[in-house]
Amino acid sequence: MTSIAILGAGRVSANLATKLLEAGHRVTVGTRGGVDNWAGPPVTLAGMEQAARDGEIVVNATPGEGSVERLVALRDALDGKILIDLANATGRDDEGRPSGLLYTGRSLAEHIQQALPATRVVKTLNTMLFPVMTAPGSLCSPPTAFLSGNDAGAKATVRDLLADLGWADEWIEDLGDITTARGTEALMLLVPSIVRNHGLKPFALTIASMR
Secondary structure, X not given: OOEEEEEOOOHHHHHHHHHHHHOOOEEEEEOOOOOOOOOOOOOEEEOHHHHXXXXXXXXXXXXXXXXXXXXXXXXXXXXXXXXXXXXXXEEEOXXXXXXXXXXXXXXXXXXXXXXXOOOEEEEOOOOEOHHHHOOHHHOOOOOOEEEEEOOHHHHHHHHXXXXXXXXXXXHEEEEEXXXXXXXXXXXXXXXXXXXXXHOOOOOEOOOOOOO
């Protein structure tokens, strides 16, 4: 059993918390406001700082446009921790869909790692709609979960956690250091076209190689 803190109390957090509890982990959800809108399973609900201090592993499920500011405020609580970054920092069009990257030249994950040098940041699960994060086997073809991070040990720990979420080892692709998150974050720019063509149903991006 691992103590996991999820920062953010939206649909992504509720989805992850359900699966992580089923896998036997202890889950704390960090929220900046009240808990009236929490629609997930029974978990410990706490303020952001307390949740970050409680978790051995911390998951950033906050909106990407404000993630750096929120996480910098938790610098001491995140010191030495593994931080799994799920967020994408994009602008929004009139219908709320991604319209462009807020960070050019470097990824959100890189900005987080630079701002928190004592925290081991691992980028993953940001190239899919949130239901796929905990049900990758539900798709008609195997999806890919990409890993980006500077610390090999942290990525190995996150790979094990992905297995608890239902990810087969061969579906996980370690891209390399944190700079490789630039590519996976840029894939978000495909989302409006994919949703327009296929509707808002669960999908993920994958690598299909020749047999």
